Amino acid sequence: MFTIEEKQERLRLHCSLTIYQAAQLWSELKGALGRVREIDLAEVDECDTAGVQLLLMLKRAAAEQGRSLQLVNHSKAVIDVLGLINVAGLLGDPVVLPSEQEVH
Numbered sequence: 001m002f003t004i005e006e007k008q009e010r011l012r013l014h015c016s017l018t019i020y021q022a023a024q025l026w027s028e029l030k031g032a033l034g035r036v037r038e039i040d041l042a043e044v045d046e047c048d049t050a051g052v053q054l055l056l057m058l059k060r061a062a063a064e065q066g067r068s069l070q071l072v073n074h075s076k077a078v079i080d081v082l083g084l085i086n087v088a089g090l091l092g093d094p095v096v097l098p099s100e101q102e103v104h
Helices: 022-030 049-064 076-085
Strands: 002-006 009-013 039-040 070-072
Touching: 002 022, 022 049, 049 076
Parallel strands: 009 039, 039 070
Antiparallel strands: 002 009
């Protein structure tokens, strides 16, 4: 579901961020927050509002620990749901939109 790159302090998600995975991911990811500064979303193949809620909870939990947590390399699935529910600004991370050529 995820790997941690210790040197880069980066956690890479390779899964879906949906209601079906959210509870299990929360349990596993909150324990990793002290070891990472970034969560790479490039390999997230599906995302729904439960996945967005999970990302918001992780950002809040990191802030409560006095740590900064950035979400990077947003996949198309993540970008789509953030745009649909208009909450990209709440996450506080830059979201790089793919060029039109990459989308097709």
